[in-house]
Amino acid sequence: MSSAQIEIQLIASVVAIACAIPGTFLVLRKMAMISDAISHSILPGIVIGFFITQDLNSPLLIFLAALTGIITVVLVEYIQKTGLVKEDTAIGLVFPTLFSIGVILIAKNANDVHLDVDAVLLGELAFAPFDRLLIAGADVGPKALWVIGSILIISVILLIAFFKELKVSTFDKGLAASLGFSPAIIHYGLMGVSSITTVGAFDAVGAILVVALMIAPAATAYLLTTNLKHMLIYAICFGVFSAISGYWLAHSLDASIAGSITTMLGLLFLAVYLFAPTKGVIAVMYREKQQRTEVSLLTFLLHLRNHTEERERHVNHLNEHINWQKVRSKTVLDLALKNNMIKFDKNIVSLTEKGNNFTSQAIDYIITNEDSKIEHMKEDFFLFRG
Amino acid sequence: MDVTEYIKLVFTDYTLRTITLGTAILGAVCGMLGSFAVLRKQSLLGDAISHAALPGITIAFLITGAKDSNILLLGALLSGLVGTFWIRGIISKTHLKSDTALGLILSLFFGFGMLLLTFIQKQPNANQAGLDKYLFGQAATLVESDVWLMAIVTSICLFVLLLFWKEFKILLFDADYTKTLGFNTKFIDILITTFIVLAIVLGLQTVGVVLMSAMLLAPAAAARQWTNRLGTMVIIAALFGAFSGVFGTAISASQNNLSTGPVIVIVAGFFVLISFIFSPSRGLLFKQIRFIKNRRDLQLHKTLSFMYHIAETHEDITHPHTIKILNNFQGYTKGTLQKLADKHYVTLSDGNWSLTEEGFKTASNLYNQQNDNNE
Numbered sequence: 162m163s164s165a166q167i168e169i170q171l172i173a174s175v176v177a178i179a180c181a182i183p184g185t186f187l188v189l190r191k192m193a194m195i196s197d198a199i200s201h202s203i204l205p206g207i208v209i210g211f212f213i214t215q216d217l218n219s220p221l222l223i224f225l226a227a228l229t230g231i232i233t234v235v236l237v238e239y240i241q242k243t244g245l246v247k248e249d250t251a252i253g254l255v256f257p258t259l260f261s262i263g264v265i266l267i268a269k270n271a272n273d274v275h276l277d278v279d280a281v282l283l284g285e286l287a288f289a290p291f292d293r294l295l296i297a298g299a300d301v302g303p304k305a306l307w308v309i310g311s312i313l314i315i316s317v318i319l320l321i322a323f324f325k326e327l328k329v330s331t332f333d334k335g336l337a338a339s340l341g342f343s344p345a346i347i348h349y350g351l352m353g354v355s356s357i358t359t360v361g362a363f364d365a366v367g368a369i370l371v372v373a374l375m376i377a378p379a380a381t382a383y384l385l386t387t388n389l390k391h392m393l394i395y396a397i398c399f400g401v402f403s404a405i406s407g408y409w410l411a412h413s414l415d416a417s418i419a420g421s422i423t424t425m426l427g428l429l430f431l432a433v434y435l436f437a438p439t440k441g442v443i444a445v446m447y448r449e450k451q452q453r454t455e456v457s458l459l460t461f462l463l464h465l466r467n468h469t470e471e472r473e474r475h476v477n478h479l480n481e482h483i484n485w486q487k488v489r490s491k492t493v494l495d496l497a498l499k500n501n502m503i504k505f506d507k508n509i510v511s512l513t514e515k516g517n518n519f520t521s522q523a524i525d526y527i528i529t530n531e532d533s534k535i536e537h538m539k540e541d542f543f544l545f546r547g
Numbered sequence: 548m549d550v551t552e553y554i555k556l557v558f559t560d561y562t563l564r565t566i567t568l569g570t571a572i573l574g575a576v577c578g579m580l581g582s583f584a585v586l587r588k589q590s591l592l593g594d595a596i597s598h599a600a601l602p603g604i605t606i607a608f609l610i611t612g613a614k615d616s617n618i619l620l621l622g623a624l625l626s627g628l629v630g631t632f633w634i635r636g637i638i639s640k641t642h643l644k645s646d647t648a649l650g651l652i653l654s655l656f657f658g659f660g661m662l663l664l665t666f667i668q669k670q671p672n673a674n675q676a677g678l679d680k681y682l683f684g685q686a687a688t689l690v691e692s693d694v695w696l697m698a699i700v701t702s703i704c705l706f707v708l709l710l711f712w713k714e715f716k717i718l719l720f721d722a723d724y725t726k727t728l729g730f731n732t733k734f735i736d737i738l739i740t741t742f743i744v745l746a747i748v749l750g751l752q753t754v755g756v757v758l759m760s761a762m763l764l765a766p767a768a769a770a771r772q773w774t775n776r777l778g779t780m781v782i783i784a785a786l787f788g789a790f791s792g793v794f795g796t797a798i799s800a801s802q803n804n805l806s807t808g809p810v811i812v813i814v815a816g817f818f819v820l821i822s823f824i825f826s827p828s829r830g831l832l833f834k835q836i837r838f839i840k841n842r843r844d845l846q847l848h849k850t851l852s853f854m855y856h857i858a859e860t861h862e863d864i865t866h867p868h869t870i871k872i873l874n875n876f877q878g879y880t881k882g883t884l885q886k887l888a889d890k891h892y893v894t895l896s897d898g899n900w901s902l903t904e905e906g907f908k909t910a911s912n913l914y915n916q917q918n919d920n921n922e
Contacts, residue, residue, distance in 0.1 A: 188643075193650035194591055201757065243831060245823055246768050249646075250590040254768055257761030258816040261809035264683070268804045369598075369661070373654035380647050410662075417665035423658020430651065434641070442640050 168290040170408050172306050173422060176362045177374050177400030179313040182320055183355040184375030185396050188383060189331050194249070195352070196375045198237065198256040199230040200359050200368040204263030206230070207360070212270070223308070223360045230356025231349065233259060286408075286418040289365045305365040312361040316354050323347070328389055370419040374400055377426040384437045399429055457493045462502065462520045465512050476508045553797060562687070563800060569689040569697060570792030570811060573750050576701040578766035578788030579708065580746045582781045583739055585767040586719050591646075592631065592740075594760035595653040596747050599630025601660025601756060604681055605667060614678070616693060620748050623681075627744040630656050657756070684755030686796065686807035697749055704742055708781075715739055716777055754808035765815035766791060772826035791815035843883075848913055850883050851892060855910035858902045867899035 187193050206229030210222030233255055240251040289305040301307070320327070330337035330347045338344055355375070362371045382395035407422030414421065435442050468474060476494075494510075497503045502516030512520065557567050584593055600623035607622025608614065630652045637648040664678060680688060708715065714735045717725045726732050743763070750759050770784035795811030824832050858864045870884070884900065887893045892906030902910070 188647050191644045191646050193644075193646040194594075197594070197650055197653060240823075243823070245772060245829055245831075246585070247588055247590065249588060250585055250764055250768050253590040253594060253760050253764040254816065254819055257758050257765075257812050260757060261761075261812040261816070264809040265805060265813070268806060268809075369654055369657050372650060373658050376647060376650040377655060380643055380651050383643060383647075384641060414662070414666050415669050416662050420658050420660075420662030420665055423655055424662050427655035427659055430655065434637070440641050442636070445640050 165290040166408075166412075168303055168306065169286055169418070170405050172289050172303065172309065172365055173286060173404035173408055173418070174401045175306065175309050175313055176366055176371075177378070177404040177422075178397050179309055179316060179358050180362060180371060180374035181378045181396040181400040182316050182393065183351060183358055185379040185382070185389075185393050186327060186331055186351055187355065188376060188379040189389075189392075190351075193376045193380075194252055195234060195237070196355055196359065197372045198233055198252045199352075199356050200363065200371050202233040202256040202259035202263075203227070203229050203356065203360055203363070203368075204260050205266060206263075207363075208263050208266045223357060226360040227353065227356040229259070230359060231352055234349075234352045285367075286365055309361045309365065312358055316358065319350070319354060323350070327351070331389075366422070367419045370423055373423040373426050374404075377423075377430050378403070381426075381430045381433045384433050384440045399426070403429060454492055454496060458496055459520075459523055461493055461497065462512065462516055463524070465503065465510060466517065466520050471509050474510050476505075476510060553801065557797075563796075565691055565694055566686045566689050566800075566807065567793055567796045569694045570686060570753060570796050570807065571789040572694065572697045572701055572792075573753055574762070574766065574788030574790070574792035574811070574815075575785040576697070576704055576746050576788075577750060577762045578770065578784035578786070579704065579781050580739075580743050581763040581765075581767035581788070582770065582777070582784045583715065583719065584743050584763055585771060586777075587739075589743075590764050591649050591760065592634070593743070593747055593763035595634060595649045596627045596631055596744050597751060597756045597759035598653040598660075599656035600624070600627040600748055600751060601657055601681065602626050602663060603629075603660075604751075605660055605663035605678070608667060608678060609663065616752060617696065619681075620696075620751075623748040623751060624744060626656065627748055628741065631740055631744060680755075681751050682756055683806065684751065684753050684758070684808040686753045686799075689753060693752065700745060700749055704746070707738070707742065711735065711738065719777070754811060758808050758812045761812045761815060762788070762791075765812070765819050769815075769818045769822040772822040772829050775828075787815070787818050791818060847883050847886060851887060851906065851910045852913050854887075854893065854900070854902055855907065855913075858907060858910075864907045865894075865901045865903065867896065867901040870895075870898055870900055 184196070187196050203226040206226035207222060210219070210225035213225075214222050216222065236255050237248070237251045240246065240255065241248045246254070290303045292304045293300050294302060294304040294307050326337070326342045326347055329340065330342055330344050334344050337347070358375075359368070359371050362374070366374070378396040378399040379392070381399050382392045385395055386392050403422050403425040407425040408418055410416075410425060411418040411421035433441065436444075438444060465474060494503075497516070498505075500515070500519075501513055502519060503510050504513050557563050581593070584590060603622035603624065603626025604619045605622075606626070607619050611618055634645075634648045634652050637643050637651070638645050643651075667678065714725070714730055717728070717730070718732060718735050718739075722732060725735075747759050747763060750762050754762050766784040766787035767780070769787050770780045773783055774780050791811050791814045795814045796807055798814065799805040799807045799810040822830070824830055827833055854868075857868060858866070884893070884895070887906070888895050888900075890906075891903055892909060893900045893902055
């Protein structure tokens, strides 16, 4: 590995960490699309900043662009408040318009500007190590690393200082307000940090990857845990893992690093989406199937309880009476037998004592809907865990 | 270049005619279908789908190796649909919310598309040049066959829209009721979503991935302000869309260095702004005017009722009082007093006012609901 390669991976990882922190809160606050809007609408801010400073990494440019991000949020909220359109429409109207203004500004001044839309939108991480920061003539590393590094340090400090406030206001706005934290300050603070991170990172990785790095690790982590601290840590790990593995994918395919990192994030999300232990699609489908079987079991037990006639309790009759397919009735019967709830007597099914008790409790639960009555049943059955 | 000259040029110049026609048709179909997207609260779906179409374009190119725009659009359509249904899967199967699902699919698909695009660009295939026009769109690359394709798709959309109008409408406003009536809601839902995806894919070549969502939303959001009827809204949105296309093309053609896509979006945004401000029933301007008028009426009523309570204590209701006693009353200004005099509720004579019979009657009925003679 050459030093440039190490530096690229370092920058990518730092960007991933810096994005994962605000991203987690955006996902939890249902504002993920705001990050998409910000990442597009900072374009005019960047262009104007660039006209003034002629330097993509100058703090003034970052400040101006972040300001545009906050203006976007304010505009979206204002339009939404007029009640003329819904929030999502407001987002969808504001950012393409601002982005268009940015594109036109670039196009009109194409001759004087060393900036094109592709670069802003897609970024090029491979060139980041060539733009060095010189302090008193000494090479102290790539500029992008310093920019995003300082942004990361600031957001970590803010995160630690305001963790409690952020947590409360994210999960319970009303409680936060009544405890005396202003939700508005926290909201705009978060928006400010998101904007600054987006601007700081876009130069290295492009606007789209910023969105991916904010949302995807947080969403993936959210499928695995419901603890905020764990979610933050998972998100950071996923981000860094994708950043480094994405770099090597790009290296072997000779393709865009930003694209590869996003692809790795996508694969990671896909894997977790499918296989997450409790919230993955497969687990959810399995649970839904179990629940269906258990509902059938309950129906079946109730049926047995309500009918004393032998005709109604004959095995062959069950199929036509409760109208189950063959496979299903077999699963249900097996489940009931395994739990010692029914017994067979010459093809006549009857409830055991345990089955009888269970049915009474289940009826009690259905009628009263009290959780305490079924505490002990939760062990065996998915149905009552809902 | 003046306007008549430009219009003449539109009819004679092949390129300009094609582009104008293409963007107009595109605007119309986007406005039509966008109305449904906006009303179904799926505004940002357009943004997600347009980004999700990119891998489809690149995969179609990788498979065929040719740059036939129809095949590329087919690929875009397929991957757009995959994206849409994955978004639904995420929302219905996990506890992730719709905004997260949209943002995820948008960025992940687009990133994957970028990976493939850069991979293709490194390949020794001369054909690949110009694939990236789908990113930002280039109306200038439209040719007559593209316009024909748009026209055909638009007429199919129109036909299906008219055929299933009742079903679309009822699903839009009351999905549960639709289900109880026995309609196959899933089918109608998939049908309308597919058409929205189709419209987005059509626009990719012209306005590009990033700005496509505005193309879908802006005409519909503008049209929403002028009417409360779905049919009218769809028509107005189509008109707004078509005009954005025509004007946008005209502006970008008359200036150097202006790409068509962003200009069309800004024109559409301008329509939205105008509609937000000047729409008669919902617009901000008239809302403010109504607000001010109501406040004035209220002040007038307050003054009148204050006078009534004073006059009540006298046997002769027209007994004059000095204007000074009104001074510490909040609703009173010279203007309101004059207005009351104009309505013949009070008579003024050198520093005194007195209620008239009519004024007394009105004031006593002021808070009486039966009196429908409101100011």
